[in-house]
Amino acid sequence: MARPLRIASVNANGIRAAYRKGMGEWLARRDVDILAVQEVRASSDDVTALLGDEWALLHDPATAKGRAGVAIASRRKAEIHRVDLAIEQDHDTAGRWLEADYDVDGTIVTVVSCYVNSGEADTPKQDEKWRFLDAFEARLPKLREHNPLAVVVGDLNVGHRTLDIRNWKGNVKRAGFLPRERAYFDRFVGAEDDPRYNDGAGLGYVDIHRRFHPDVEGPYTWWSQRGQAFDNDTGWRIDYQLATPDLAAKAVRYEIDRAPSYSERWSDHAPVVVDYQL
Template sequence: MPVRCSYASSQHPPDTCEGEPVSEPDDFPHRIVDPKPAEATRIASVNVNGIRAAARKGMGEWLASREVDILALQEVRATPDVLSKVVTEFAEQAGAEDPDSQWHVHDHEAAHKGRAGVAILSRKAPVETRTRIGDDRPEDDGRWIEADYEIGDGSLLTVVSVYAHSGEVGTPRQDHKMRFLQYMSEHLPQLAQRSDHVLVLGDLNVGHTKLDIKNWKGNVKNSGFLPEERAFFDTFFGDAGYVDVARSLAGEVDGPYTWWSYRGKAFDNDTGWRIDYHMATPELAGRAVNPQVDRAADYSMRWSDHAPLVVDYNLP
């Protein structure tokens, strides 16, 4: 059974997290019991590390139990047809009477097959979707999608699913990553001006502070924790006006981490990175409650190297 690590208890190891979920039968090892408040909109984000592999390993069970209204996916690595088929199977697994109507699926497939790819799944149809940050920017291929939703008071909520480059110091991959982060720093203020509320979800492949990486001292010269990368996040959460939702609710505590290497004992020892974010405009951030990292109970039950980050928003 997955362990539901709340941000309020993030200083504890995963096996002592407060507010653990109710046990489910062994037939459903990936399910989590965490009833959604009636007034809340539940929004989740996860890097699936390949949607087909995640589905085979148990993602559908997790999704069926989580009452998610909007789900941002990164590293989908599948064609639109394959993604739609997998999502339909998720709906069938959940016992939906009409699987085709359960999720509205919008994606941005990368030009290079088997790489990147982002998507937004929602129970409600968006009024508009857009891909890419700007024109003639190959660095954002398969890495950015926006969807606009009209919410209860008639205002506009823009949701983004983003997958930043992992980068590698001294290679073109790092150059691509830095350009992509620069594009984000230019686009985010514009997005906040055109929409009433903005929520940027995804794997940004950077730990902002020392609290976001277990072994930060060993990574100060590695991609993911470089000073020049982290400076962009100072801008995102400074002049650009966005709020790091999970961190604002957690306070100054370690993690909780959202990514662990498959190598060695990183997962077992909770030697992780917090590189998955909910970045919100201030009013929207003020409506966020109950942030959870849905960390698997043990290594064998992981369906991705990332864990979903789930937050409830009390939208009008």
């Protein structure tokens, strides 16, 4: 049996800084085939220099220099087949959605690196987030129609369930856990034959995390840099791999690479790593 395809995703919080703190060492030992990065905040030349020659890089930087930015890097196991910025809309989404097809030993797998706006309740920043989530929702059925083996990975900046935030009661009025935001995720992962979701049915995507951790608190993927949030594990789960049912059925291993200690962190997010046995 062929070795599984390993897809990892992480918000690097600035890839140059992350490399100075140990991201390169993590990547060298992790045997990743496809790496999706959010908040790259660097030029393509910078990223290529950091990753090295064995990686093929796709990068969509943000319009504003030093902000956002998404990338997908692949090694020889996954050959680039198609690239698209398929979430185009009437406002600036540069650096937030990068979609590509990869030929993995004759099987086409579609990977999206996504960085959803953080938002801020009752401000124009939240209006931008609503528009992006609308476009995200509209794209998911088309993505699945394009390829039944597809996955959207990245920092989606919403905790879906009360299990996904340690202090959820104190955050119900904050961006990232607003009821309206969570309703989008109800629809994303809702069953197609379940009429409870928004305008009639779920979109059928699978939250791989909940396949492996069905009804437990966490594990979390992001911790504030302030106070003792990391040491006390007062975290949020806002980093996802949302897979089509056909690809989700092939997931055989799921891990969150939480740093052993605060001093060993190279980002405020932890990588999410999934093996898919194609």
